[in-house]
Amino acid sequence: MTARLKSMLEVKAVENSIFQSNTYIVRANNPSECILIDCGDVSRVMDLLHEGCKIPAVFITHAHFDHIYGLNELIGLFPECKVYASAYALDGLRDTKMNYSRYHDTEFVFDGDAVEAIEDGYLVSPIEDLTIRCIHTPGHDAGCMTYIIDGYIFTGDSYIPGVKTVTNLRGNKAQAAESEETIKGLASKFSLTICPGHGETLMLDN
Amino acid sequence: MTNEEKITMLEDMLELDNGVLTPETVLADVDEYDSMAKLSLIVLFDDELGKKLTGEQIRTFKTVNDILAAMD
Numbered sequence: 001m002t003a004r005l006k007s008m009l010e011v012k013a014v015e016n017s018i019f020q021s022n023t024y025i026v027r028a029n030n031p032s033e034c035i036l037i038d039c040g041d042v043s044r045v046m047d048l049l050h051e052g053c054k055i056p057a058v059f060i061t062h063a064h065f066d067h068i069y070g071l072n073e074l075i076g077l078f079p080e081c082k083v084y085a086s087a088y089a090l091d092g093l094r095d096t097k098m099n100y101s102r103y104h105d106t107e108f109v110f111d112g113d114a115v116e117a118i119e120d121g122y123l124v125s126p127i128e129d130l131t132i133r134c135i136h137t138p139g140h141d142a143g144c145m146t147y148i149i150d151g152y153i154f155t156g157d158s159y160i161p162g163v164k165t166v167t168n169l170r171g172n173k174a175q176a177a178e179s180e181e182t183i184k185g186l187a188s189k190f191s192l193t194i195c196p197g198h199g200e201t202l203m204l205d206n
Numbered sequence: 207m208t209n210e211e212k213i214t215m216l217e218d219m220l221e222l223d224n225g226v227l228t229p230e231t232v233l234a235d236v237d238e239y240d241s242m243a244k245l246s247l248i249v250l251f252d253d254e255l256g257k258k259l260t261g262e263q264i265r266t267f268k269t270v271n272d273i274l275a276a277m278d
Contacts, residue, residue, distance in 0.1 A: 097252070100245070100249070103245060103248050103249065103252075166242055167221070168219050168220070168221060168242070168243065168246040169242075169245065169246055169249060170249070170253070173221065
């Protein structure tokens with residue numbers, strides 16, 4: 001899937017092999033740099049990058065294994081890449097119990113050092129012409145973040161259209177409902193394209 | 207922990223109303239008992255009981271009673 005807006009934002013979705021989670025490649029006007037939202041199969045990302053394109057930043061929606069397992073490979077290819085996530089999610093990157101990888105075949109612990117904790121309301125501009133608005137959307141997981149970039153909203157597993165939000169992995173049902181309403185309200189009000197952590201992108205009817 | 211307490215724990219995990227499950231409930235008849243719920247069950251065993259539950263064990267579970275027995 002590729003889409004372009006007036007600001008020349010380009011968003012490409014990559015479906016990962018583990019639990020069919022989504023990684024999104026986002027770039028603005030400069031074709032030589034882009035960012036990722038979540039990180040699974042890095043080889044699939046590399047197949048879609050322009051030659052010589054750098055990845056200076058990756059934004060994690062939440063630190064569940066299926067959304068982070070490619071990070072060490074990514075940092076190996078782009079040592080300057082910084083990982084942005086909530087403080088809770090940053091803890092999860094290094095804890096196999098928190099990130100659930102201990103229940104999978106391969107345990108995952110993040111090896112990198114370049115991380116930055118983000119909070120609700122933060123605006124981050126990791127590359128030229130691209131600003132990311134960070135929104136804390138707990139419920140599926142305490143550290144869930146949703147990101148708005150121009151006309152897109154990247155919801156992770158806090159809101160997957162047509163799918164009941166999973167809260168029985170140490171989540172919180174009431175918070176999840178509140179976060180879902182927040183996301184749907186923003187998407188509707190600003191006509192945002194919803195880019196969920198699994199499944200297809202969607203634009204809500206107003 | 208009593209069987210009633212264990213069943214309540216399972217109902218909470220599956221987001222079911224209390225009283226829905228009995229020891230005789232067949233797991234295949236519970237729509238909420240899906241692959242994500244099975245992962246949740248592994249986590250519940252780890253978090254609440256300090257026990258390691260394997261996929262092989264989960265495959266042998268036919269009724270709620272089978273899970274209760276594994277919780278002991």
